[in-house]
Amino acid sequence: MMALVAGSAYAGGYRVSLQGQKQLAMGHTGVGVVQSAEVLFFNPAGAAFLKDRFNFSVGGNALFAKTKFQNETYNWKSSTDNFGTPFELYASYKATDWLTVGLAVYSPYGSTVEWDKDWQGSHLVNDIKLEAIYIQPTVSIKVSDQFSIGGGPIFVTGSVNFNRNLTRSLTNEQGNRSDVTIDAKGVTAWGYDVGFMFNPAETVRLGVNYRSEITMEARNGDATFNDLPAFAQGTYQNTQFNADLPLPAELTAGLSVEITDKWLVAFDYNMAFWHVYDALTISFANGTPTSVNPRNYKDAGTYRFGTQFKPNDKFAFRAGWYFDESPVQDGYFAPETPRNDSMGFTGGLTYQLNPKLGIDFSFLYLHFDETKNSYNYYNEDGNLVTFGGTYKNVVFSPGVGLTYSF
Amino acid sequence: MKNKIIYLAILAAGFAACEPEFENEVTDGSYSAGDANFTTYVAVGNSLTAGYMDGTVSRVGQSYSYPSILAKQFALVGGGAFTQPSYEEDVNNLGGIMGLPGFNTRLVIDASAGGPEPIAGASTITLTPQAKAYNNMGVPGAKSYHLLAPGYGNVAGVALGQANPYFVRHATSPTATVLGDAMSLNPTFFTNWIGSNDVLLYAIAGGTGVDQDGNINPATYAQNDITDPNVFASAYNTIVTTLTSGGAKGVVATIPNVTSIPYFTTVPYNPLTTAALGGEAVVTQLNTELYGPMKQVLTLFGQGGRLNLLSATEPNPVIIVDETLPNLSVQLTGAFTAGGYPADQAAFMGALYGQARQATANDLILLPASSLLGKNAPGVPAPFNVYGVTYPLQDGSVLIPTEISAINTATTRFNVTIRQVAASKGVPVADMNAILNQLVDGLRVEDGQIYTANYFSTASLSTVLFSLDGVHPNARGYALIANEILKVINTTYNAKLPMVSPAYYPGATVLPTN
Numbered sequence: 013m014m015a016l017v018a019g020s021a022y023a024g025g026y027r028v029s030l031q032g033q034k035q036l037a038m039g040h041t042g043v044g045v046v047q048s049a050e051v052l053f054f055n056p057a058g059a060a061f062l063k064d065r066f067n068f069s070v071g072g073n074a075l076f077a078k079t080k081f082q083n084e085t086y087n088w089k090s091s092t093d094n095f096g097t098p099f100e101l102y103a104s105y106k107a108t109d110w111l112t113v114g115l116a117v118y119s120p121y122g123s124t125v126e127w128d129k130d131w132q133g134s135h136l137v138n139d140i141k142l143e144a145i146y147i148q149p150t151v152s153i154k155v156s157d158q159f160s161i162g163g164g165p166i167f168v169t170g171s172v173n174f175n176r177n178l179t180r181s182l183t184n185e186q187g188n189r190s191d192v193t194i195d196a197k198g199v200t201a202w203g204y205d206v207g208f209m210f211n212p213a214e215t216v217r218l219g220v221n222y223r224s225e226i227t228m229e230a231r232n233g234d235a236t237f238n239d240l241p242a243f244a245q246g247t248y249q250n251t252q253f254n255a256d257l258p259l260p261a262e263l264t265a266g267l268s269v270e271i272t273d274k275w276l277v278a279f280d281y282n283m284a285f286w287h288v289y290d291a292l293t294i295s296f297a298n299g300t301p302t303s304v305n306p307r308n309y310k311d312a313g314t315y316r317f318g319t320q321f322k323p324n325d326k327f328a329f330r331a332g333w334y335f336d337e338s339p340v341q342d343g344y345f346a347p348e349t350p351r352n353d354s355m356g357f358t359g360g361l362t363y364q365l366n367p368k369l370g371i372d373f374s375f376l377y378l379h380f381d382e383t384k385n386s387y388n389y390y391n392e393d394g395n396l397v398t399f400g401g402t403y404k405n406v407v408f409s410p411g412v413g414l415t416y417s418f
Numbered sequence: 419m420k421n422k423i424i425y426l427a428i429l430a431a432g433f434a435a436c437e438p439e440f441e442n443e444v445t446d447g448s449y450s451a452g453d454a455n456f457t458t459y460v461a462v463g464n465s466l467t468a469g470y471m472d473g474t475v476s477r478v479g480q481s482y483s484y485p486s487i488l489a490k491q492f493a494l495v496g497g498g499a500f501t502q503p504s505y506e507e508d509v510n511n512l513g514g515i516m517g518l519p520g521f522n523t524r525l526v527i528d529a530s531a532g533g534p535e536p537i538a539g540a541s542t543i544t545l546t547p548q549a550k551a552y553n554n555m556g557v558p559g560a561k562s563y564h565l566l567a568p569g570y571g572n573v574a575g576v577a578l579g580q581a582n583p584y585f586v587r588h589a590t591s592p593t594a595t596v597l598g599d600a601m602s603l604n605p606t607f608f609t610n611w612i613g614s615n616d617v618l619l620y621a622i623a624g625g626t627g628v629d630q631d632g633n634i635n636p637a638t639y640a641q642n643d644i645t646d647p648n649v650f651a652s653a654y655n656t657i658v659t660t661l662t663s664g665g666a667k668g669v670v671a672t673i674p675n676v677t678s679i680p681y682f683t684t685v686p687y688n689p690l691t692t693a694a695l696g697g698e699a700v701v702t703q704l705n706t707e708l709y710g711p712m713k714q715v716l717t718l719f720g721q722g723g724r725l726n727l728l729s730a731t732e733p734n735p736v737i738i739v740d741e742t743l744p745n746l747s748v749q750l751t752g753a754f755t756a757g758g759y760p761a762d763q764a765a766f767m768g769a770l771y772g773q774a775r776q777a778t779a780n781d782l783i784l785l786p787a788s789s790l791l792g793k794n795a796p797g798v799p800a801p802f803n804v805y806g807v808t809y810p811l812q813d814g815s816v817l818i819p820t821e822i823s824a825i826n827t828a829t830t831r832f833n834v835t836i837r838q839v840a841a842s843k844g845v846p847v848a849d850m851n852a853i854l855n856q857l858v859d860g861l862r863v864e865d866g867q868i869y870t871a872n873y874f875s876t877a878s879l880s881t882v883l884f885s886l887d888g889v890h891p892n893a894r895g896y897a898l899i900a901n902e903i904l905k906v907i908n909t910t911y912n913a914k915l916p917m918v919s920p921a922y923y924p925g926a927t928v929l930p931t932n
Contacts, residue, residue, distance in 0.1 A: 078436075078437060078438050079438060080437075080438040080439075080440065082440060082443070082444040083444075084442075084444045084448055084916070085864065085916060085917050086916050086917050086918065086919055087444060087448075087449070087491075087494065087916035088444075089444060091438075132919075132922070179879075179880050180880060180921040180922050181880055181894065181921060181922055181923060181924050181925065182879070182880070183924060241928065242929065242930045243527075243529045243928040243929060243930050244928075245930075380438075382440055382441060388866070392867060392880050392881065392921070393867075393877060393878050393879070393880045393881040394877070395866065395867050395868050395881075396866055397865045397866045397867045397921065398865050398866050399865070402440060404438040404439065404440050405438060406436050406437065406438040408436060
């Protein structure tokens with residue numbers, strides 16, 4: 013199952029906003045939208061207002077994320093070209109008129125970045141693969157036709173694999189760069205998700221959703237040192253490591269308005285509390301010195317706009333736009349998540365094969381301006397040294413899903 | 419519907435093929451040669467140009483010579499092939515020269531022993547003549563006037579000290595000159611970093627040579643002498659005039675001062691702590707049995723300042739031979755005899771300490787002394803055999819103020835000449851002396867790293883710039899030098915060449931055992 017989830021960090025650190033084909037097509041809005049089981053992710057309170065008794069949505073994306081790097085001062089060039097397949101699965105069941113239960117499985121955090129081996133930034137990262145699957149049972153309670161609440165616990169299972177060179181110049185006797193891989197699998201953690209929805213008018217829904225911070229505590233993962241020169245084999249011995257990787261809390265508020273019975277517009281604002289990611293600290297079981305890598309992320313907001321047009325019962329067309337602020341601050345631009353602010357352009361459609369079964373298509377194009385930035389906190393022999401250049405990202409992701417309800 | 423799916427698929431494929439593109443993609447075309455022409459780049463100089471490091475030229479070490487690093491950058495803007503003397507026969511990368519005493523294999527750190535030593539194994543580098551002019555004409559050991567000397571590459575002259583084994587390997591004929599071979603390539607661009615050996619070999623030998631100031635016949639010089647400034651100026655002028663005679667542009671470099679080279683600055687004059695001496699009892703014993711009586715005698719003859727009693731709390735200076743001091747052997751012998759020492763022992767002590775004194779901050783203790791201090795001098799009776807403590811460091815291990823003064827005077831004169839000659843030919847100067855002086859306090863490079871002129875230590879594995887011989891840079895140091903030359907080229911010739919980052923170049927070879 014893990015292999016399916018390989019996402020790719022794009023926009024907002026290692027957050028991957030691909031949690032529903034219908035909503036993605038609408039700029040990944042949805043905290044105030046009720047139209048499919050995808051609402052279990054966007055705002056479980058909204059599930060209480062789903063019309064059908066059973067609602068299923070399943071989907072996945074083909075995620076292409078490419079980054080190029082160059083530095084004219086030194087004539088450095090490198091690139092990373094990554095592919096991932098984040099997926100989602102949602103099911104809701106209206107047990108009683110006021111109680112809806114559901115199950116959501118999704119992968120909101122992930123990252124695969126694989127640079128050219130031994131590239132100039134290899135002392136920071138050669139490659140990283142980070143995966144986290146969220147499994148979230150939910151209950152939604154319709155307090156009234158105007159108000160509902162919902163939420164549930166989140167169980168996260170994840171893994172991380174990270175490789176970098178030990179220094180900018182250390183090699184073994186054959187001239188191969190010395191590197192370290194840390195690998196932790198089956199890391200689990202718990203969190204929760206809560207939300208409410210308020211419908212001040214028949215055509216207007218307001219929603220607020222909060223997904224808690226979850227800290228992935230990797231314990232006793234494997235740290236493996238490769239291509240060490242003989243003299244350093246005493247200093248660096250394969251061992252276990254501990255590291256905490258925060259998956260930050262996210263607060264979303266938004267609304268949707270049915271302007272006509274065919275035309276819906278939605279707006280979301282997300283705030284991701286990235287400030288919890290102040291450093292990636294890796295401590296080792298034996299005497300290997302603790303590795304402290306400052307990150308100093310800042311909280312980051314996203315503005316999302318989406319619209320849907322349903323000309324008839326067969327089709328729904330969607331489009332959206334969002335602006336995604338990067339949590340990475342100047343001087344902390346590490347090539348493991350080489351993302352700056354971006355603008356997402358989304359679109360998609362649903363074709364109802366029959367009243368119960370629909371097929372969803374979506375696409376996302378993320379536009380990044382090229383950015384000149386650096387990571388200034390690599391410690392070499394007691395001095396902080398900088399690594400930087402110009403980065404340019406392109407992310408594109410077509411997706412497909414099925415919606416079944418009755 | 420079908421059409422729509424196809425349309426979407428095409429759209430998807432279109433986006434998927436979408437590649438990130440920079441507004442200004444860095445390509446070879448991003449760089450330019452400016453007013454310079456790098457078609458045929460020739461480097462002349464000495465060991466620093468040859469890529470000498472860790473006490474030798476080795477196959478891998480040579481690949482990090484600064485001319486080789488420069489040539490890689492030049493290749494982006496029209497630079498042609500860059501050849502260096504062949505070291506293919508150095509299959510195990512040991513360096514050295516087979517069968518020649520003193521031409522040892524490259525130095526490595528032996529972690530089990532703690533210090534630098536020649537790597538185990540026998541050199542496979544021979545004097546087989548290659549008879550070829552190479553783009554890198556750096557000849558280790560060469561002084562300014564050597565570049566003009568016919569026969570400097572004649573194998574017959576090696577044993578007589580008149581020829582250079584490194585030049586023997588590639589001189590185009592036994593009578594060829596280094597400069598002549600260089601010019602045979604018709605350089606369009608050159609670097610010239612010659613002159614260090616005209617003064618540095620004297621310094622490295624601890625000032626045992628002669629300052630030839632006033633003697634204008636270099637044929638009478640020995641290897642470790644200081645070149646007369648007029649001889650230097652004449653040779654230097656000829657070299658630069660010749661190099662520019664075909665219209666070539668280039669860069670010349672100044673020569674470094676001894677105080678910026680770890681060979682001269684690593685060993686403190688006062689390393690003898692109580693612990694190093696063997697404890698307080700030893701200090702007391704040395705004071706009562708040797709330092710005390712000696713100071714008494716010296717004071718009698720008005721030379722009490724030569725040494726002080728050893729301190730149990732402060733680090734103490736080593737004792738050295740200062741050949742400029744009045745020789746008090748006879749007086750000391752007499753006093754020791756009167757003090758009850760047997761006549762032969764008194765005579766021995768008198769001879770040993772006749773010109774001895776404790777070192778001061780104005781002396782420079784040379785790097786090789788670090789492996790002597792505290793050890794026993796061979797063939798010397800105990801307790802007078804402990805280097806630096808009871809057995810004075812000899813002339814070749816120390817630079818005393820008069821020697822340092824001669825070195826500084828020569829260095830300054832040579833650098834003045836280099837600047838004058840360069841200016842007269844319109845050639846820019848890469849001020850390596852100034853750059854190395856900055857390293858003494860720490861030179862901050864573009865990425866924020868601060869490099870120093872310190873000798874190897876385990877705390878500076880990633881930042882040390884000098885190789886284990888303490889005189890020559892390591893690969894990382896040569897990258898820094900190449901970078902400084904690139905800056906001069908970019909500024910002077912309106913060129914745009916990419917910099918190199920020293921950080922990515924290797925430092926010393928450390929082996930668990932040797």
